[in-house]
Every structure is written in C-alpha cells, then in structure tokens.
Amino acid sequence: MAAFESTGAASLTLGGRAFTPGASRVAVLGAGVMGPGIALVFAEHGFEVELCEVRQPALDAGMASLADALDLKVQAQVCDAATARATLSRVTPRLGVAVAIARADLVVEAVPEDRDIKRAVYAQVAEVAPAHAVVWSNTSTLDVFALAPPALASRLLVAHWFAPPHILPLVEVVCQAPAPVSLREETVALLRALGKAPVVLEKFVPGFVINRLLRALGRESFDMIESGVISIAELDVAVRTSLAPRMQVLGIMQRYDYTGLHLSLRNLADPEIVDAPVNRSPALLQARVARGELGVGSGKGFYDYAGRSTLELQRERDLRLWQVMRGLAEHAADPKPI
Template sequence: MKQIAVLGAGTMGIGIVRLFAEHGYEVCLYEPHMARTVLDEKLRSFEDNRMNDSGRPDDSRFSVRIYEDISKAIANADLIVEAVPEQLEIKREVYRQLAQNIRDNAIVASNTSTFALETLAENQPFSDRMIIMHFFNPAHLIPLVEIVGLPDTPSAIIDETVNLMRSCGKTPVVLKRDIPGFIANRLQAALLREAFYLLENGIADAEQIDTVVKEALGLRYAFKGPFEIADLGGLDIWSKVTGHLFPELGVSRSAPESLLAKAAEGQLGAKSGAGFYRYDDADEVKDNFEQQLQDLVRLKRESSPL
C-alpha cells in the first residue's frame, strides 16, 4: 500500500492524515469546506514538529497533497479513508461520488463512530472492499484502531489493513462481527450512562466523577483491561460485585437530559468555551492533553508487557 486518500480534515481526518504522512505514505486530502490557508498552516506545523518514536526530531518524508476535486484525490489511492461528519446522508453522498471515480481494487474505510458497516455498505458497488477503520482522537497518538469487515469481506483486505496499521505503530483489533459502536464506543457509552446516572441523581458532580475515573479506573486501564483486572481481583469477588451492583445501575435508553440541555444552550464543551467546565484557552488544554497522551504512550511502550 502506497497512496492513501483521506476525505474530511476535521478532528479525525487531520489526525489520520498526520499519522499516515508521518509514516511515509503519500497522502491525498480532500476537504471541501475548509480554507486552503488553514489546511496548509496545520500541515506545515505537523511537518515541522515531527518526532520519531524515541522523541527526537524526524526529518523523513512527509507528503500530503490537498485536492479540491474528490475524483483527483482518490484517482490513484490504494486506500480511501472517509472521515466526514457522522450523518448518513453526507456519508452516502460521498460514497456516491466515490462509486463514479474509484479504482477497481481500492479499499474504502469509514472512520464512523457508531454506524454498523452493514448500514454504510448497503447498495454500494464497492461493498466487498469496504471496511470500518475506527481511530481514536487524536488519531496520530492513540494506538488502538478497531477494524470491522462483513462476513464476505476477503481476508486479504483485513490482513492488508492490519499490516498497514502495524506499519504505522498502531494496535489493530479486528472485531469478529459488525456491531454499531464496535467495542470501545460501547464500553465508553456504558461508562457514560452510569456517569450521567450518578450526576443526574445528585450522587456526585462532574468533577468528582472525573476525579474517580482519572485517579483509579483510568490508571489501571492504561495497563490492564477489565478481564485482566477481574482475574487479578479474583473471579469469586467479581461474581459478587456484578451480582450485587448490576441491578443497581442506570438503564437509560436515551441520551442524558443534562447533556441534551447543555448542547441545546450552545454549551458544546471546549470548542464553544464551556461545557461541563469553562475553557479560556481550549487550544492550550488540547495541546497539553496531547502531550500527556504522548508521554503515557511512550511510558507504556517502555514498560514491561507483564
């Protein structure tokens, strides 16, 4: 795999572009709604601030071309990564444009957070070459990439994608079956459902809940998954914990009221200056978080796997 087209340069697309370019792939970017000067500036800062895995300046090849015409962006792509907004009609319109211009053997990967592949691939002429490649924000830093195919997706396509991800230093996880939200967003949603239950029932405020996650769960989860933690704690204990607590947990089947209210008031979080917290300089918060993530990923790589 040599050339990769990325569609959309929003939160996710720009990180995906950065990841592939930093690992020596030729990247073609199509983004119809963002000023060229803004994109150029972002790409220049990525190129200037590259670091290799040992944290030293990296001056290897960094090739990104920006296109205003989707047909040109995908003309020679071996892989097309779609990172346009999470709206079915927008994604389907992009796929309609792809269908007219795509190369015969190009792989089409969606970075959707929630749609099942079956829904996205329905009636698409390239459905047999379509997969989900679910990155995490920031895509160039978080190692996990979830990969999903359909029952008749050729194993060669999955293998090729897994190899590509490994060549970029990623940790790919291939799901056994297509399901909305995949693994990580389902787990994250389960945690959020309970966090909102605790918040909306006056058990704790947002800051307290965040503290509990950061000071206990998050620390453990950086090194051990829930089944490893269950094994270490003892499955007899966890049988009791799940038996006693599962009946007590929130079981809401709709988006939380407090979340809907904030969004309706325009409190969208860091990007609007306020959400559950206030943000005077959202860029500084974001940059600081990226630095912390980078340090943690490096620490994890250096620490012993056991």
C-alpha cells in the same frame, strides 16, 4: 518510517497488491477532526497523501491542524524538525475529492457521521476510484456496509481510529462478506506497520466496542452526578487516579482475574447495587446544550475554559497524551497477559 523498515514493508499488500511507501497513494477524504491526524500517520511512514475537503476554509484548517500536530511532536521530542518537514511535504491539500480518488490505492473515508453524506461519497468512490483501490471507513457508529453500493462491497471495511489519531494507537477493524478475510488480515498488518494497535471485531455492532463501553460509563456517571452522589470534578479525579491507570495495564477483563472471578461474580450479583436506568437524554447534557455550552469548541461545557482557544487546549491535551503513551511503551497493545 522506522516502523515500516522494522516490519518488512516490502511484503505488505492491500487488496492483493503491493502497498509500499513511495509507490502507493492514499486519499484521505475529510479534513475535520480525524482526517489530518490519519494523513499525518501515513505521511510520516513515507506515503504520498492527498487530504481532501469540499470547502477551502475547512481544508486550510485541516492543514493547519496537521502542521501544528507535527510542531507539537517536535516540541514533545517525539520526532525531530527535519522529519516533521519531510512528513508535511508528503501531504497535498486537495479541494474536491475526484482527482485524489482517481489515483488512490487506498481511500480513507473520514467525512461527517451523516448517512446521506457517506452514501454520496461511496457512490463517487465506486464511480471514480481504480478497480483495485481499497476503502477504509473511519465511521464510529454507522453500518457503512448498508450505505455503500455493491461495487464497493468486496473492498470496503471499517478502520475506526480514535482522536487524536496520530497519538492514540487503537483502530477498530470490522470486515464482512463479500470482502475476503484476507483484506482484513492485510489491513491489520498495515496498521501494525503504521505503529497502530488494531483490534478485530468478529461482526458489526452499532458503536463498535469503545463507544459502547463509553455509553455504559456515561450512563452511570450522569446518574450519580444528577443524583447528588458526587460532583463532576470529583468524579473525574476518581477516574484519573484509579480506573484509568489500572486499565492501561490490565484492561477490563484481566482486572477481573486479579480481583478473583468468584469475588467478581458475587459483586455483580449484589442486590444492593442497582444499575443506572437507561436515559438517552440526561438532564446534565440537555441543560448545557440548551445554553450553548457544548464543550471545548464553545469555551465551556462541564468545565469553563476561561477563553483559552481550542488549539491551545488541544496542544496541552496532546502533550500530556504523548507523555502517557511514552510510559505505556509496547505493553498496551500486547495481547499476552502480564
């Protein structure tokens, strides 16, 4: 709760109403990949949260994931055991969504990326939620503004978090009319108070920013691997030891300043460097999917995880991410150039 105490939590509003820990309630719909981490962030800042699912096994798995994430924070010395217990006590598992929606001041939609599912959820929110309740969608690609009923249009926006959401600071924010600009500003202020780094998109574009950049990187990566230029493992080593650390300091656009814009212009115009063709179904992915090699969840993808459980792999990933985020401190979210 320290972040709230240092950012004037008493002055935070959402939808023009006070939004404060201990008084305002949050309903997180969906306990899959993203919901538990989002619920954790609100709970550790003092909010009462209901984590909702429509199937008991999925709800149990989501709560187990949340509890494990808190245990890992203690192990990583990011918080102490008492704080972790207090955080967990503020999250109520809820089978079904109607009860939580009916008393929420903020509804966070984190259900699967399926238009029909989201459309049905928004219809229920419009019917059950209080008239003042704001709705954030965690969609990563979809135009949810076209899926929601008119009754939600003035209080719906996109707040797209990144996995794992309790570690990575970025949240992409998209708000469009008839929702007022003030709602976007309130959302940005709230996310900052939660310790997040919100970035505002001036208009909706499918995939938003980071997923579009990842598509471009993936297109080149798949093409080079399939063309025999480099192996999968060597490509990952190249990125981890060059692009990744430099981007953490400079991002993309400031890196051009350090290279020199005249040199960057010349490099982009080099006729000998031909961009990879657009290929929406790379053989590299097709073959593995056909064999059932889907990644960490199936035990094998581009790498063989040798029977290690998904939870074990996630814990190792998250410990390393906590180490990285400690080193970044506040610089990563500072818009001022270095």
